[in-house]
Amino acid sequence: xxxxxxxxxxxxxxxxxxxxxxxxxxxxxxxxxxxxxxxxxxxxxxxxxxxxxxxxxxxxxxxxxxxxxxxxxxxxxxxxxxxxxxxxxxxxxxxxxxxxxxxxxxxxxxxxxxxxxxxxxxxxxxxxxxxxxxxxxxxxxxxxxxxxxxxxxxxxxxxxxxxxxxxxxxxxxxxxxxxxxxxxxxxxxxxxxxxxxxxxxxxxxxxxxxxxxxxxxxxxxxxxxxxxxxxxxxxxxxxxxxxxxxxxxxxxxxxxx
Amino acid sequence: xxxxxxxxxxxxxxxxxxxxxxxxxxxxxxxxxxxxxxxxxxxxxxxxxxxxxxxxxxxxxxxxxxxxxxxxxxxxxxxxxxxxxxxxxxxxxxxxxxxxxxxxxxxxxxxxxxxxxxxxxxxxxxxxxxxxxxxxxxxxxxxxxxxxxxxxxxxxxxxxxxxxxxxxxxxx
Numbered sequence: 001x002x003x004x005x006x007x008x009x010x011x012x013x014x015x016x017x018x019x020x021x022x023x024x025x026x027x028x029x030x031x032x033x034x035x036x037x038x039x040x041x042x043x044x045x046x047x048x049x050x051x052x053x054x055x056x057x058x059x060x061x062x063x064x065x066x067x068x069x070x071x072x073x074x075x076x077x078x079x080x081x082x083x084x085x086x087x088x089x090x091x092x093x094x095x096x097x098x099x100x101x102x103x104x105x106x107x108x109x110x111x112x113x114x115x116x117x118x119x120x121x122x123x124x125x126x127x128x129x130x131x132x133x134x135x136x137x138x139x140x141x142x143x144x145x146x147x148x149x150x151x152x153x154x155x156x157x158x159x160x161x162x163x164x165x166x167x168x169x170x171x172x173x174x175x176x177x178x179x180x181x182x183x184x185x186x187x188x189x190x191x192x193x194x195x196x197x198x199x200x201x202x203x204x205x206x207x208x209x210x211x212x213x214x215x216x217x218x219x220x221x222x223x224x225x226x227x228x229x230x231x232x233x234x235x236x237x238x239x240x241x242x243x244x245x246x247x248x249x250x251x252x253x254x255x256x257x
Numbered sequence: 258x259x260x261x262x263x264x265x266x267x268x269x270x271x272x273x274x275x276x277x278x279x280x281x282x283x284x285x286x287x288x289x290x291x292x293x294x295x296x297x298x299x300x301x302x303x304x305x306x307x308x309x310x311x312x313x314x315x316x317x318x319x320x321x322x323x324x325x326x327x328x329x330x331x332x333x334x335x336x337x338x339x340x341x342x343x344x345x346x347x348x349x350x351x352x353x354x355x356x357x358x359x360x361x362x363x364x365x366x367x368x369x370x371x372x373x374x375x376x377x378x379x380x381x382x383x384x385x386x387x388x389x390x391x392x393x394x395x396x397x398x399x400x401x402x403x404x405x406x407x408x409x410x411x412x413x414x415x416x417x418x419x420x421x422x423x424x425x426x427x428x429x
Contacts, residue, residue, distance in 0.1 A: 009384075012402055016378060043410040047359070048378045050413075051277070054356050055379060058273040064286060067268055069261050072293050 004037065005030060015044045116212045116219040118176050119197035119230030122183055123217065126172065127193045134170030134185050144171050148182040148198075154227055156198055159250035161186050164243045166194055194233035194240075196247060201228030209244060211237065220244040224252060260300060260309070264293070267310050270380060271317055277375050278321055280360060284329050291324075292317040308386065315390045318372065362412035370405030373398055378406075 004011075006027060013019050014027045031038040065071055126133055136144040141158055149155045151173055158168050166186035174181045174197075181199035188194075201223045212219045218240050221230035229251070231244045271292060275285035295316050296303075303312050321329060363371055369391075376387045377398070384402075388395040 008403060009399060012399070012406075015406070016381070040407075040410065043413075044406045047406065047409050047413055050355070050359050051363075051375075051379050054359055055273045055277050058276050059269040061269075061272070063268060066290055067272075067286060067293065069265055069268075069293060069297060072290065073261075073297050076294055076298055 011041055012044075015041065015048055115197075115199070115201065115223075115228045116210075116214075116221045116230050118181070118199075119195070119221065119232055120212075120214050120217060120219050122174055122181070122197055123195045123219075123232040126183065126185065127195060133193070135172035137170040138168040140170075141168065148173060151180045152182055152198065152200065152227070153179075154200070156182065156227070156251065158184055159196070159247040161194070161243055161246055164239065164246060165189065166243065169193075192234060194231065194235070194243060197230040197232065199228050200226065202226045209241070209248075211241075222248070224248070260303070261297070263309055264296060264313065267313050268293070270310070271313060274314065274375060274380055275317060275321075277363070277379060278325075278372070279329050288317065288321055288324070288329050291320050291328075295320065311382065311386050311390055314376065314380070314382070318390060358413060362409055365412055366405050366408055370401050370408060373401040374405045374409065377402055 006014075010019070010023070011027065014024060017024075019027065031041060136147065138144070138158075145157050148171060149157075158171070161167075165188040167188070169185045169187050171182055171184040174183055176199050179200055181197060184196040184198075186194040186196070206225065207223045209220055209222050212221065217232055217234050218237060219230050219232045220240055221228065222244075223229070229247065231240065231247055233240055233243070235243070268289065271289050272285060275288045275292075276282065279285040279288060292313065296313055299316075303309065324330075363374075366374070372391065373387060376382045376390060377384065382390065384395050384398045388398045391398065
């Protein structure tokens with residue numbers, strides 16, 4: 001058997017119709033004279049044609065609206081705008097804090113008063129997050145608590161709210177005027193979420209529980225041993241107070257020797 | 258022509274390639290939509306003057322690799338009406354059966370052979386372009402093409418016993 005006069009690459013190019021007319025003619029004359037080779041290579045060409053026959057009609061189909069670049073672009077702008085809006089809330093929290101931070105005791109007290117406002121703002125941003133509500137999930141609770149304690153410079157732990165029907169989802173680190181702030185998120189069986197916001201309040205002095213209502217959510221907040229706490233949720237006052245009491249007990253347990 | 262308008266001219270062939278990968282019309286369009294979203298938000302990554310069509314196919318192919326077992330996974334066996342929806346343009350029952358044989362044969366190739374055959378044979382990319390899209394040397398494209406085409410020919414063997422035809426009648 002004589003070797004094929006054409007290389008594999010040339011013959012594949014013939015299948016794809018990429019040879020010059022002269023080369024094509026030469027290949028086809030050779031195929032006419034070599035039935036075995038012809039069976040193989042013309043078979044490839046037949047399959048290639050069948051693929052085109054099967055899928056080429058897609059090219060003529062009208063484009064569905066959702067695939068128009070302008071529609072896609074408008075949608076991704078909307079998403080970016082939402083993300084930007086969330087970022088602005090955070091920057092505003094940070095900027096207000098920054099202005100308050102450079103000051104004396106008076107400023108500190110004002111900053112302590114901004115605790116519920118900051119906590120509510122952070123609550124609103126993250127509580128509606130479906131995909132990334134927390135940075136570190138509850139299955140790594142040890143790591144989460146160690147990390148947040150380290151960043152806050154004070155030891156905290158995640159209170160148990162199981163009796164109140166809420167399970168820990170996880171937490172994240174935020175920044176506030178006074179430095180880092182921790183947010184822990186809990187969820188109950190109905191999918192309602194609570195957040196516990198904790199940050200430094202060294203100059204604040206201990207306070208009793210206070211409650212503030214802002215647009216549908218209630219915040220219980222207090223200062224205890226140099227840390228400010230705010231518990232926020234879309235719950236009625238009594239249930240939220242019960243949860244806040246539990247948080248207070250759990251956290252003072254760990255912090256009082 | 259703006260880049261966006263230029264992208265628009267490539268959407269029909271992106272849809273054709275996606276249809277051949279996913280079979281299902283809606284999954285394929287999901288894949289194209291995801292591809293276009295990525296492309297339009299990452300236009301800054303495209304080097305002006307480089308091959309826009311190859312860049313789009315690279316994104317689509319990577320997107321498919323990431324989601325082929327989840328987001329774009331076709332149902333294991335397509336229902337009769339799904340086949341019909343794919344094949345409405347074919348004139349008669351014989352043509353439809355042949356088309357089904359071809360799709361089943363494509364499915365039996367290795368993933369590497371299938372994507373290579375589709376990029377080179379169906380989409381007309383050069384071996385060099387296909388090598389870049391698939392991120393392999395050109396020699397690898399050549400050998401996948403040879404082996405894939407031979408495997409496809411044997412699966413489609415028009416003179417042999419109609420083995421795939423039997424598979425399709427068992428399904429129904």
